[in-house]
Amino acid sequence: MAMKIGNEKFKDNVNKQMEDTFMRGAVAGAQERLRTRRLDAAEELGNWEEWRSHGEEIRQHTLDHLDYYLQELSENLQKRGGHVFFAATAEEANDYVKSIVKEKRAKKILKAKSMVTEEIGLNSVLEQEGCDVIETDLGEYILQLDDHDPPSHIVTPALHKNKEQIKDVFTEKLDYKLTSKPEELALHAREKLRQEFLQADIGITGCNFAIAESGSVGLVTNEGNAGMVSDLPDTQICVMGMERIVPTFEEFEVLVGLLTRSAVGQKLTSYITALTGPRTAEEVDGPSEFHLVIVDNGRSGILGTEFQSVLQCIRCAACINVCPVYRHIGGHSYNSIYPGPIGAVLTPLLGGYDDFKELPYASTLCAACTDACPVKIPLHQLLHRHRQVIVEREGRAPISERMAMKAFGIGASSNPLYAAGSKMASSVMKPFTKDETISKGPGPLKAWTEIRDFPAPNKERFRDWFKQHEKENGKA
Amino acid sequence: MIQNRERFLANVASRLSRTEVLSERPSRNWNYRPQDKTLTDKTQDELVDILRDQCRLIHTELIETDSRGLPEVLAETVDTYGGGPLAIWQDPRYEAFGLREQLEMWPKQGVDVHEWDPSIGHDNIGIVEKANIGITFSDITLAESGTVVLFSGEGKGRTVSLLPHKYIALIPKSTIVPRMTQAAQHISNQVQKGKAIASCINFITGPSNSADIEMNLVVGVHGPVKAAYIVIEDR
Amino acid sequence: MIATFEDAEVIVTPSGSCATMFKDYQHVFQDDPEWRPRAERLADKTYELTEFIVDVLGIEDVGAKLEGIATYHPSCHMTRLLGVKDAPMKLLSHVEGLEMQPLPNAQNCCGFGGTFSVKMGNISEQMVDEKVDSVTETKASYLIGADGGCLMNIGGRMQRRGKPVKVMHIAEVLNSR
Ligand code: SF4
Numbered sequence: 001m002a003m004k005i006g007n008e009k010f011k012d013n014v015n016k017q018m019e020d021t022f023m024r025g026a027v028a029g030a031q032e033r034l035r036t037r038r039l040d041a042a043e044e045l046g047n048w049e050e051w052r053s054h055g056e057e058i059r060q061h062t063l064d065h066l067d068y069y070l071q072e073l074s075e076n077l078q079k080r081g082g083h084v085f086f087a088a089t090a091e092e093a094n095d096y097v098k099s100i101v102k103e104k105r106a107k108k109i110l111k112a113k114s115m116v117t118e119e120i121g122l123n124s125v126l127e128q129e130g131c132d133v134i135e136t137d138l139g140e141y142i143l144q145l146d147d148h149d150p151p152s153h154i155v156t157p158a159l160h161k162n163k164e165q166i167k168d169v170f171t172e173k174l175d176y177k178l179t180s181k182p183e184e185l186a187l188h189a190r191e192k193l194r195q196e197f198l199q200a201d202i203g204i205t206g207c208n209f210a211i212a213e214s215g216s217v218g219l220v221t222n223e224g225n226a227g228m229v230s231d232l233p234d235t236q237i238c239v240m241g242m243e244r245i246v247p248t249f250e251e252f253e254v255l256v257g258l259l260t261r262s263a264v265g266q267k268l269t270s271y272i273t274a275l276t277g278p279r280t281a282e283e284v285d286g287p288s289e290f291h292l293v294i295v296d297n298g299r300s301g302i303l304g305t306e307f308q309s310v311l312q313c314i315r316c317a318a319c320i321n322v323c324p325v326y327r328h329i330g331g332h333s334y335n336s337i338y339p340g341p342i343g344a345v346l347t348p349l350l351g352g353y354d355d356f357k358e359l360p361y362a363s364t365l366c367a368a369c370t371d372a373c374p375v376k377i378p379l380h381q382l383l384h385r386h387r388q389v390i391v392e393r394e395g396r397a398p399i400s401e402r403m404a405m406k407a408f409g410i411g412a413s414s415n416p417l418y419a420a421g422s423k424m425a426s427s428v429m430k431p432f433t434k435d436e437t438i439s440k441g442p443g444p445l446k447a448w449t450e451i452r453d454f455p456a457p458n459k460e461r462f463r464d465w466f467k468q469h470e471k472e473n474g475k476a
Numbered sequence: 477m478i479q480n481r482e483r484f485l486a487n488v489a490s491r492l493s494r495t496e497v498l499s500e501r502p503s504r505n506w507n508y509r510p511q512d513k514t515l516t517d518k519t520q521d522e523l524v525d526i527l528r529d530q531c532r533l534i535h536t537e538l539i540e541t542d543s544r545g546l547p548e549v550l551a552e553t554v555d556t557y558g559g560g561p562l563a564i565w566q567d568p569r570y571e572a573f574g575l576r577e578q579l580e581m582w583p584k585q586g587v588d589v590h591e592w593d594p595s596i597g598h599d600n601i602g603i604v605e606k607a608n609i610g611i612t613f614s615d616i617t618l619a620e621s622g623t624v625v626l627f628s629g630e631g632k633g634r635t636v637s638l639l640p641h642k643y644i645a646l647i648p649k650s651t652i653v654p655r656m657t658q659a660a661q662h663i664s665n666q667v668q669k670g671k672a673i674a675s676c677i678n679f680i681t682g683p684s685n686s687a688d689i690e691m692n693l694v695v696g697v698h699g700p701v702k703a704a705y706i707v708i709e710d711r
Numbered sequence: 712m713i714a715t716f717e718d719a720e721v722i723v724t725p726s727g728s729c730a731t732m733f734k735d736y737q738h739v740f741q742d743d744p745e746w747r748p749r750a751e752r753l754a755d756k757t758y759e760l761t762e763f764i765v766d767v768l769g770i771e772d773v774g775a776k777l778e779g780i781a782t783y784h785p786s787c788h789m790t791r792l793l794g795v796k797d798a799p800m801k802l803l804s805h806v807e808g809l810e811m812q813p814l815p816n817a818q819n820c821c822g823f824g825g826t827f828s829v830k831m832g833n834i835s836e837q838m839v840d841e842k843v844d845s846v847t848e849t850k851a852s853y854l855i856g857a858d859g860g861c862l863m864n865i866g867g868r869m870q871r872r873g874k875p876v877k878v879m880h881i882a883e884v885l886n887s888r
Pocket of ligand 1: 320369
């Protein structure tokens, strides 16, 4: 699986997903819980806006000096005996990992949840090599068992599944005999995976934030699976998106706090681990070999452009959890492993407009995402900017959209025209009007009136009413 | 070994409108520093109060005692968690905190104790994996989040806090700081002084958990299913 | 647009979206030496109606009267982009005879979104339906809002679904005697 998760058209996807009533209930419920938790966590911390601004300035500073910090990171990790591979493309990254697997003759590979490895499609590459690749995050594990069902959320990937469905998957694939109680399901997964942990040859994790000053990789989880993956196998590989880096531990702390509060409303998650190279000569647990793969895969193309701020993202999913569109269409509709507002901005940049041109339109520009983002990415503005780019440079907006934009542009651009236009509106619409409402409109109004009535333009305009009013009061 | 760096970073630099890779450390002049005023005015006693409140939220039992009461309290806690086998670090602090006697007593009562032993290498892991309870000291303790910070090292195996079914952290009151800010500053200072930091720094906040199934919180997934903190008030 | 309105002393608009747009021109013309200052001047004197009444005129009780139960939909642009959150509620709380009921999930967009309502019609429908259901849940007989677009959207859908709720712009409510 790579970033793109299917070949269906956006519209077809949406229609299919909207029929999934369980998914929609689950998403709505999850949104409510996560939203409240996030707001409570922010309020409890205090000065939330100041924290956001600090998060934003840290991310901006790091991106503006990304070449320096990546250089520093790689130097420091090398000093601690780690290997660093810079991969310009997904293919380069996958080939490098493959070469380690071959060298180690590895059979069993453990993974902790990582969006970037999903993005580059690492699992399927390794499976083709004959490896047994096991996802250890509970949500990812469930999806993997269910014949590689794609993730629908970047923090809780199996959000779209209910416990009955999960039980069925366990029964079918793991010979599970207990109930659909989450505790029992989780315990079963624990027991199954414990055995795998102890036998694995290689552990692969993502990287929430690398720390340049010390050459460390920071991992954030609740389950403790990243610890297992990094402590037990003899070889560890971390794969990071090249922008996921901070200058020092001080900034690491700030961003981790923003991440855990925004993602799950916790002050910190249960396990936050900073790994610096392989185990030392005196130590006996931890990997003896440590590799860091730094992935570009289209990110540098965003640097230095008007979309650069999207690289500030810390993958907390707060924007997804407040998005009213995601709420109704779910994660799979976006056809990308990155759904919701962040996905609608990032996916077309990484994957191109050809496959993902509808995504920037899957938003009302209500700005709930921008409001929620802990590092202040102006998501709704970037979505709007995408639309402009599509219209201007690619000429790909549907005709109705272009006409509507244009018409408003001309109509409102001059004083007399605006006056004439607003005067005309009521008479133009007259043939469609019944009892002050329009139930079947022409042109773009048709789509509107398919689902709701449209009020007829007021016969009395405010401008006229006001003049009349002033006259009556003897002011005109 | 570092591979492909030059080409990669040259591209990044050029995207940032630079002709070559920036080689001088950029100065970081932050306009905001909310961390400097978050919980920094609290006394050590107030921090214990904050830690106590937070432990309720993270499904962690907090027990307060002093160094005299410690052996007994620890023995009781081990009892309520179902006894041995136990796994501990090879760490002079157990002795310094008066636990040597208790550690010797347990085996006589049929409670196995495995002290991390670097000389047996990988075999430690198999033993620790079978332990019922892992017991370690906290190197730094974060009041706000209820977090114990553990630095790995020769006698301080990282798996002792992770693989056993339950986990007990021993927290000298003097290790308690307001929040992660202070721990991060401490680590960053070490780095700046050129000291090698631990290869694995764990920030552990209560038992492991997951909300991946219908957003229901399940406590105890891959790591410990239960956790207790014992605060030692006079140390 | 700027030329149309720039001679006015202050610009008060009965719509959060419009006020946002007026305030946004300065960003549109960021690099334009002639239009940018004009856009900035325009932005500085533009107010959303309730914000103008409460924050500029300093009035919270306009002496309006309206009997019944009502709920208020805080539109996205007004609350988030413009940051006007409390003014409408302050004004409504002083309307004699009006009982305000909180709207569940009030913060969620009604699904209007300009061209979105047409281009992504089916998603928009689900969104507005949820909003209509929330309004119905409050048992309100009036739905009050401060943004024409949202009101047109929710009102249109309520009418189509035969819900007997009257949609009122907050200006109409404040003008009721
Ligand atoms: S865009 Fe912002 S809110 Fe969305 S995932 Fe990224 S950091 Fe979180």
